[in-house]
Amino acid sequence: MLLEQIEQANDIKKIEAKDYDLLAEEIRQFLIQKISVTGGHLASNLGAVELTMALHLSLDLPTDKIIWDVGHQSYTHKLLTGRRDGFESLRKFHGMSGFPKRKESDCDAFDTGHSSTSVSAGLGLAKARDIQGQDHTIVSVIGDGSLTGGMAYEALNNASRLTTNFIIVLNDNNMSISENVGGVSKYLNNIRTAESYQGTKKGVYDTLLNIPMGNAMVNTIRKVKNSVKQLVIPGMFFEDMGITYLGPVDGHDVKGLVKVFKEAKRVKGAVMVHVITEKGKGYEPAVRHPSRFHGTDPFEIETGLPAKPRNVANYTDIFSTVMCKLGNRNEKVVAITAAMPDGTGLKRFRNMYPDRFFDVGIAEEHAVTFAAGLAAGGLKPVVAIYSSFLQRAYDQILHDVCIQNLPVVFAIDRAGLVGSDGETHQGIFDLSYLSSIPNLVVMAPKNKYELSDMMKFAVAYDGPIAVRYPRGVAYSGLEEFRALVELGKSEWIYKESGVALFAVGGMVKVAEEVREALKAAGVSCSLVNARFVEPIDQEAVSEAAKSHDLIVTLEENVASGGYGAKVVEYVNKERLSTRVLPITLPDAYIEHGNVDLLRKEVGTDAESIVAKIKEIL
Numbered sequence: 001m002l003l004e005q006i007e008q009a010n011d012i013k014k015i016e017a018k019d020y021d022l023l024a025e026e027i028r029q030f031l032i033q034k035i036s037v038t039g040g041h042l043a044s045n046l047g048a049v050e051l052t053m054a055l056h057l058s059l060d061l062p063t064d065k066i067i068w069d070v071g072h073q074s075y076t077h078k079l080l081t082g083r084r085d086g087f088e089s090l091r092k093f094h095g096m097s098g099f100p101k102r103k104e105s106d107c108d109a110f111d112t113g114h115s116s117t118s119v120s121a122g123l124g125l126a127k128a129r130d131i132q133g134q135d136h137t138i139v140s141v142i143g144d145g146s147l148t149g150g151m152a153y154e155a156l157n158n159a160s161r162l163t164t165n166f167i168i169v170l171n172d173n174n175m176s177i178s179e180n181v182g183g184v185s186k187y188l189n190n191i192r193t194a195e196s197y198q199g200t201k202k203g204v205y206d207t208l209l210n211i212p213m214g215n216a217m218v219n220t221i222r223k224v225k226n227s228v229k230q231l232v233i234p235g236m237f238f239e240d241m242g243i244t245y246l247g248p249v250d251g252h253d254v255k256g257l258v259k260v261f262k263e264a265k266r267v268k269g270a271v272m273v274h275v276i277t278e279k280g281k282g283y284e285p286a287v288r289h290p291s292r293f294h295g296t297d298p299f300e301i302e303t304g305l306p307a308k309p310r311n312v313a314n315y316t317d318i319f320s321t322v323m324c325k326l327g328n329r330n331e332k333v334v335a336i337t338a339a340m341p342d343g344t345g346l347k348r349f350r351n352m353y354p355d356r357f358f359d360v361g362i363a364e365e366h367a368v369t370f371a372a373g374l375a376a377g378g379l380k381p382v383v384a385i386y387s388s389f390l391q392r393a394y395d396q397i398l399h400d401v402c403i404q405n406l407p408v409v410f411a412i413d414r415a416g417l418v419g420s421d422g423e424t425h426q427g428i429f430d431l432s433y434l435s436s437i438p439n440l441v442v443m444a445p446k447n448k449y450e451l452s453d454m455m456k457f458a459v460a461y462d463g464p465i466a467v468r469y470p471r472g473v474a475y476s477g478l479e480e481f482r483a484l485v486e487l488g489k490s491e492w493i494y495k496e497s498g499v500a501l502f503a504v505g506g507m508v509k510v511a512e513e514v515r516e517a518l519k520a521a522g523v524s525c526s527l528v529n530a531r532f533v534e535p536i537d538q539e540a541v542s543e544a545a546k547s548h549d550l551i552v553t554l555e556e557n558v559a560s561g562g563y564g565a566k567v568v569e570y571v572n573k574e575r576l577s578t579r580v581l582p583i584t585l586p587d588a589y590i591e592h593g594n595v596d597l598l599r600k601e602v603g604t605d606a607e608s609i610v611a612k613i614k615e616i617l
């Protein structure tokens, strides 16, 4: 096994060039085998094997730096930097992260997880290098999907003024998670299919550098123009900005890539190397279904089918169904996703109402202001964005939607702990960052029926409103409790005395378990489904305070600025005498791992909560 010869960074340089294809094949087999067991990002990694090998052959790590945009495609990089064993514990608690982490390896130059940050970070690293008189190479690797994010252009705009070397690798597989969308995607597609690339199936290095006289030609041109930009006609969009463009080049030809990187390193300024890759390469099911294998649960290698077929609906499925119904009932309902038609469940809406569906690319900020415009124009936009990605659009929610009190519905999936993607993806801040924005109503459903009811309520509501729901199986218990959703009103599920549990969203299910345990221990216990985090149901809290010894709030959100903090504030303000115990996540970033395990770790599982309550009682 060639792979076994690679124990640390730069060991790849010991592999003979004739064996590069063999090594690439070994890496692919390794990744398929490991990810089939642990789950993880497969298709993007299979597409980036040769590209990563070529970068490692061209650079000297950790002195040189690679910044992986999003970071989900960094598995080969991990393999080539001595982390082969880490794949046993990939994305598990205290195991290896699925994303680059500076604390995990000195070869990981910058932590990523959210998209379109790599050019900004790389430019910062390049400037830090220059100011300190260092001379290492900085490479940012960004996908064509991530290049739909506005921040990438802000960075390119800034990078165009650079007079020292900074390499941007555009890893173009013509796919985001789903099909890539928009004008930039179309532009890249034109380059890819242009005769210069299609005709030869090779890139600039083959057409010019490799032909006899090629080098001489390159040198002459460079002398005349002092730039390599005349080598290529495509990429003028970047060239005109002041960024040298090299490409398109075949992203699965290691030797060819190494040659181009050598050229790129000579450019004094920002240089973009446009690399064409195939998402899922080397594994037929992933080539055929790149979206499904973007991030996958464990699967059977032979068939590509999930190891554990899913036969229960998750919250995304429920949202998907209710959106189709709402679209049918109300022609003004339009839906917006930021590059996640599959993940958010909006694909069905897209198929039914293509004219009322918008995939804006990985552009959450734009998605929200675009929705504000749609609302100002008289429509009823539903923006479906994962909790952690919506963080980016804070100002757009505040400035463009809420100051004008526009009726935009925010459907916030993956709220709460999400598990194996870890710190960057945990949706644990939304209750805090949303419920401090005036005019914005914030809700969380206790079960799948309530998600439907809340979506209907939200679409009928005349103002900005958010519904947040967790990843995973939609709870179907408590189906008999289906009181009408009323603004700011919570729902009493069990009314007793002693302890009053006020639970938000998914924590209602946990609260049921807590209540059972307390009752078994002889403690009388009420259960309130909070429903609204903003505004909180002050009446219900006052009522509970009068008839209970202890109010316990339960939410899957950080402590600061969450539901519990609001209840405490209210109880203090009203000088109510009842003690409040807020059960929240700590004010901290929570690492990757199985969600049940994480909850135990931070003390938000039923058992830990019962212990805390008993201690107080």
Ligand SMILES: Cc1ncc(C[n+]2csc(CCOP(=O)(O)OP(=O)(O)O)c2C)c(N)n1
Pocket (backbone or CB within 6 Å): 044, 070, 072, 073, 113, 114, 115, 142, 143, 144, 145, 146, 147, 171, 173, 175, 176, 177, 279, 338, 339, 340, 362, 364, 389, 392
């Ligand atoms: C801000 C943000 N929004 C959404 C996502 C979810 N996401 C992860 S990867 C990805 C697609 C990336 O496509 P591309 O950059 O082309 O990389 P590829 O996987 O195709 O190599 C998306 C939308 C994210 N990571 N960050």
